[in-house]
Amino acid sequence: MTRPHHAARLTGFAALLLATSASAAPTAVDLAQAGDDPAWTITEDLTTEIGPRPAGSDREAAARRWAVDRLKAMGFANVREEAYPMPVWQRGEEDAWLTAPFLPQKLAIAALGNSGSTGPKGMEADVAYFGGYDALVAAPDSAVKGKIVFIDNQMKAAQDGSGYGYYGRGRFAGPNVAAKKGALAIVIRSIGTDNHRIAHTGVTNFEDGVKPIPAGAISTPDADQLARQWARANGRPLRMKLLLTPQLAGKQASGNVIAEVPGSDPASSPVILACHLDSWDQGTGAIDDATGCGIITAAAKHVMAAGQPRRTIRLLWAGAEEVGGFGGQAYFDAHGKEKHAVAIESDFGADRIWRVDFKLPDSAKGLTDRISAALAPFGITRSKNPASGGTDIGALVAAGTPVIDLQQDGTRYFDIHHTPDDTLDKVDPAQLRQNVIGWTATLAILANSSDSELP
Amino acid sequence: MTRPHHAARLTGFAALLLATSASAAPTAVDLAQAGDDPAWTITEDLTTEIGPRPAGSDREAAARRWAVDRLKAMGFANVREEAYPMPVWQRGEEDAWLTAPFLPQKLAIAALGNSGSTGPKGMEADVAYFGGYDALVAAPDSAVKGKIVFIDNQMKAAQDGSGYGYYGRGRFAGPNVAAKKGALAIVIRSIGTDNHRIAHTGVTNFEDGVKPIPAGAISTPDADQLARQWARANGRPLRMKLLLTPQLAGKQASGNVIAEVPGSDPASSPVILACHLDSWDQGTGAIDDATGCGIITAAAKHVMAAGQPRRTIRLLWAGAEEVGGFGGQAYFDAHGKEKHAVAIESDFGADRIWRVDFKLPDSAKGLTDRISAALAPFGITRSKNPASGGTDIGALVAAGTPVIDLQQDGTRYFDIHHTPDDTLDKVDPAQLRQNVIGWTATLAILANSSDSELP
Numbered sequence: 001m002t003r004p005h006h007a008a009r010l011t012g013f014a015a016l017l018l019a020t021s022a023s024a025a026p027t028a029v030d031l032a033q034a035g036d037d038p039a040w041t042i043t044e045d046l047t048t049e050i051g052p053r054p055a056g057s058d059r060e061a062a063a064r065r066w067a068v069d070r071l072k073a074m075g076f077a078n079v080r081e082e083a084y085p086m087p088v089w090q091r092g093e094e095d096a097w098l099t100a101p102f103l104p105q106k107l108a109i110a111a112l113g114n115s116g117s118t119g120p121k122g123m124e125a126d127v128a129y130f131g132g133y134d135a136l137v138a139a140p141d142s143a144v145k146g147k148i149v150f151i152d153n154q155m156k157a158a159q160d161g162s163g164y165g166y167y168g169r170g171r172f173a174g175p176n177v178a179a180k181k182g183a184l185a186i187v188i189r190s191i192g193t194d195n196h197r198i199a200h201t202g203v204t205n206f207e208d209g210v211k212p213i214p215a216g217a218i219s220t221p222d223a224d225q226l227a228r229q230w231a232r233a234n235g236r237p238l239r240m241k242l243l244l245t246p247q248l249a250g251k252q253a254s255g256n257v258i259a260e261v262p263g264s265d266p267a268s269s270p271v272i273l274a275c276h277l278d279s280w281d282q283g284t285g286a287i288d289d290a291t292g293c294g295i296i297t298a299a300a301k302h303v304m305a306a307g308q309p310r311r312t313i314r315l316l317w318a319g320a321e322e323v324g325g326f327g328g329q330a331y332f333d334a335h336g337k338e339k340h341a342v343a344i345e346s347d348f349g350a351d352r353i354w355r356v357d358f359k360l361p362d363s364a365k366g367l368t369d370r371i372s373a374a375l376a377p378f379g380i381t382r383s384k385n386p387a388s389g390g391t392d393i394g395a396l397v398a399a400g401t402p403v404i405d406l407q408q409d410g411t412r413y414f415d416i417h418h419t420p421d422d423t424l425d426k427v428d429p430a431q432l433r434q435n436v437i438g439w440t441a442t443l444a445i446l447a448n449s450s451d452s453e454l455p
Numbered sequence: 456m457t458r459p460h461h462a463a464r465l466t467g468f469a470a471l472l473l474a475t476s477a478s479a480a481p482t483a484v485d486l487a488q489a490g491d492d493p494a495w496t497i498t499e500d501l502t503t504e505i506g507p508r509p510a511g512s513d514r515e516a517a518a519r520r521w522a523v524d525r526l527k528a529m530g531f532a533n534v535r536e537e538a539y540p541m542p543v544w545q546r547g548e549e550d551a552w553l554t555a556p557f558l559p560q561k562l563a564i565a566a567l568g569n570s571g572s573t574g575p576k577g578m579e580a581d582v583a584y585f586g587g588y589d590a591l592v593a594a595p596d597s598a599v600k601g602k603i604v605f606i607d608n609q610m611k612a613a614q615d616g617s618g619y620g621y622y623g624r625g626r627f628a629g630p631n632v633a634a635k636k637g638a639l640a641i642v643i644r645s646i647g648t649d650n651h652r653i654a655h656t657g658v659t660n661f662e663d664g665v666k667p668i669p670a671g672a673i674s675t676p677d678a679d680q681l682a683r684q685w686a687r688a689n690g691r692p693l694r695m696k697l698l699l700t701p702q703l704a705g706k707q708a709s710g711n712v713i714a715e716v717p718g719s720d721p722a723s724s725p726v727i728l729a730c731h732l733d734s735w736d737q738g739t740g741a742i743d744d745a746t747g748c749g750i751i752t753a754a755a756k757h758v759m760a761a762g763q764p765r766r767t768i769r770l771l772w773a774g775a776e777e778v779g780g781f782g783g784q785a786y787f788d789a790h791g792k793e794k795h796a797v798a799i800e801s802d803f804g805a806d807r808i809w810r811v812d813f814k815l816p817d818s819a820k821g822l823t824d825r826i827s828a829a830l831a832p833f834g835i836t837r838s839k840n841p842a843s844g845g846t847d848i849g850a851l852v853a854a855g856t857p858v859i860d861l862q863q864d865g866t867r868y869f870d871i872h873h874t875p876d877d878t879l880d881k882v883d884p885a886q887l888r889q890n891v892i893g894w895t896a897t898l899a900i901l902a903n904s905s906d907s908e909l910p
Contacts, residue, residue, distance in 0.1 A: 044683070048557070048680065048683045048684060048687070049557050049558070049687075050557075050558055051557070051558060051560040051680075052560070059558060062558060102503070102504050102505075102506070103504070103505055103506060103514060103517060105506040105507070105739070106737075108875065195878075195880045195881070196651050196653065196876055197653060197738070197874075197875040197876050197878065198651065198652060198653065220880070221876070221878040221879075221880050224878070224879065224880055225503065225506075225739070225878070225879075228499070228503045228879075229503060229504075232503065232504075282561075283652075284560070284680070419652075420563065420652040421651055421652050421676070423650075423652065423676040423679070423680070424676075424679065424680075424683075425650045425675070425676050425679055426650070
C-alpha cells in the first residue's frame, strides 16, 4: 500500500518545536522528533533504486557505491568501503509439486542458502514426514534414505522473537542431519509466522565432508496441505517432485561501508553502530535490513546535528550478514584490536523498541540509569536480560566489547522475514520514527559518556 | 496455519442440545448449530484432494466425479452431471521485470484470463503509466502505442465489496481499451486489498475483432514499486520486460453437478441453491468457492435431516464461473423454462453473513418477515437493497426468478480473491458455521413456503 511521505506530516510539529524552543538549541532527541526523516528516505531510496542486494553480487557492489554517496552527502566523515572476499551461493530454478497419491499440486518453494542442486532434471521421490527437528534426529537412517525429508513444525510469533532459535533448527541444522542419514533432499515448513503462499528462505550449513543435498522451504499453507495429504494418504506413498538448481559461484568481492562522526576527544574509544546492507534476493530487504541502516544513520545524523560529540561515532553497514556474517567478521579482522567503547546493532525490523538490555562494565551503572530514564518516555523499559548483540557485532561482543540491545517488537517480524514480501510497504513510518528517537536518545548519552564510565 | 477440526469442538454443545431438547425433534437450525459440519469437510476434502480446478480442465472433471460421489454419499437424490462445452484458456509461463532506469527488479505477475501471449521470447518496452482506468480511456492513442500500459489504482476494502466494480474496470475493460489504442501489452495493479507479493488474476475480455494483447496483474507491493520508480525516473523511460505465454485450448468439456432433496409436493416449484465448483488455477479455491458449495450443501442436508420439505431443494454446483459464467448459462439453457420458486447463491467467501437482501414477489411479504426474524438472532439484519444474485443464477434472475442474497462480510475477501493464497487456512470455521446456520434458517422457511407466497 502506498503511504504518505512521513516527513511531510511532521512539518507542523517541527515548526511548533522551533517556535517554542526559541533561543535554546535543540537537543539530538528534539531533532529526531521534529526534523527530517533520514531513516525513511534511506529505506525508501535503497529499496526503490537498488532493491535486492545479495552479498557478494554486483547488486551489493552497487548498493555500496550508493551507500558511500549517501553517507558523504549526509555529512559523515571517513566514508569508505572496506573490501573482503566471500564464497557466493546463487539461487537457480525452483519448482516443487506433490504428485501422489492425489492430483498434482504445486508448492510455493524457495531454496535455502547453501542448498545443493537437484540437477536440471529435478527428482521425484517419496516424502518422509517428521513433525519436527527432534523427530528427524531420532529417526533411523532407514526411515530417510533415498527419500525427500519433510520437517513440519509451525513457528509461533513472539514479541522477543524467541521462537526463531527453537523452530529454526529445522532450517539451520535439519539439512545437515538429513544429508548424513542419506536423504535425497530436504524440504521444511518455512520458519515463519504468516499464512501466505510465500516461502521463507535463509541460510543453512553442511558440515565439512557432508555433501550438500537440495534443501528448500515451502510456505505455511503448502506445509498445511502436505501435512493433510500425509495424514490421509493411508499408507500410500506421498510423492514429491523437486527442482532446485542453485550453484556456488566461488569467492567474490563483498565489502563493508564505514562512516564516522569524529569525536572532539580522539583519545576516547568510539561508539560503533551496526546494520547490514546486504539482503536476501527475493524481497527488497526493507525490514532486513534497510531500516536498520536507516535507524542507526538517522540517530548519528541527529547527534551530529546537535553538536560535536566527545567520542567518535562509527557506522558499520556490513556488506554480508545473511549468508554467514562475513561482513562482521571482516570488520573484526580489520579493527578487532582497536578499543570500542560500546557496540549496538539494529537488525530486527522497524517495529517499535519496547525493551532495552545492557551488558556494560560495572563502571557504567550511572550511564545505564541515564539511558533507561531517557528511553522510558518513549515506551521503552529496562530489562534484566543481558544484551547480546547480533551477527554484525558478534565477533566484537565475543571479544568483550560492551553491548546494548534496543529490542524491537518482533511479533510480526517473522511474517515477512526472508521472503519476497520484505518490501517498503511493510515499514510503519510511525514505528520507524520511534526507533530513531530511541536510538538518538541512547546515542546522545553514549557518545558523550566519560572514559571512567566506558573505558 | 493448522486449525483444530471444528466439529470436534462442538461435541459438548451437541450433547447438551440433544439432552435439553429431549423428546422434541430438532429443527434444521438445531441441527446446523449442533450437528456435524459438512461445510467444513466439503471444503477441506475438495481443496486437499483435488485442489485447483480450472473450468474445462481434467481437474474440474475430477472434481465433478468427486462431487457426485460426495453428494450421493450424503443422501441427496437425482445426483448427476450435466455436461456442456466451453472455450478454455490456459496459463503459460509468466515473468516480468522492471529493467530501467534502475537496477532490474522482478515483479510478481499473473496473466489475466483471456490474456494474449508475448510469444516465448517475451517483449521489452517503455511503460505508459496511468493513475486509473479513466485516465487510460482519456489518453490519446499516441500515449499508448507501442508501449506496455500500466493502470495503477488501489482497490479499497469494503464490507459489501463495493470497490470491486469501480476498481475492477482496470481488469474487466482496461485490456480491451489498451489493445484498441495500439498498446503492446497491459499490466495492472492487482484488483486486491492485501499487500503481499502475490498477484490477483481474473478474467478480462476483448471485443470481437480486437486482437488480445498480453495482459497481467502485478502484486500491490510491486505496483507501489513501479509507481515510485515512475515518479523518480525524471523523464527517463521506465522499461519493462514481460513474458506471458498463455494459450487457447479450444472447446473442452465442463459440466454442472446437480443434486436434489425431493419435496413432498412435486407440483410445487423448487428452491435452487447455487455455488461454483471450478476455481482459479493458482490457489485451491477454498473461499472461491469450495466454501460456497459447502455452505449450500450443509444447509440442504440439515433441512433434509429435519424432515422432508414441501418443495424440492435443488443444488447447482456450477462447473464454470470464473472464466465467463458458462455453468450458470448452461443450467439456464437446460432448465430456464422450468419454474423456480427462488434462487440463492453463495460465492463471496465464508466470512459471516451480516445482511439479507430480498427481491421477491409482493405475495412473499410474510415470508420475508419470517426469514428476517429467523436471521436476526444470528447477527444478520434486513436491508432495503434489492437482492441481485450472482453469476451462477444470473440468467435465472434476469429472467425473473425471485432471489435472496445472504450477504457475507467482504472486508478481507479481496485480500485473497483469485490468488495462490486462496487456501483452506483462510477459512474461519466459526464464521463458516454462522453461514451454514443462516442458510439453514432461510432454507427451512423457503422450502416449506406456500405456493401463494412463492408461486
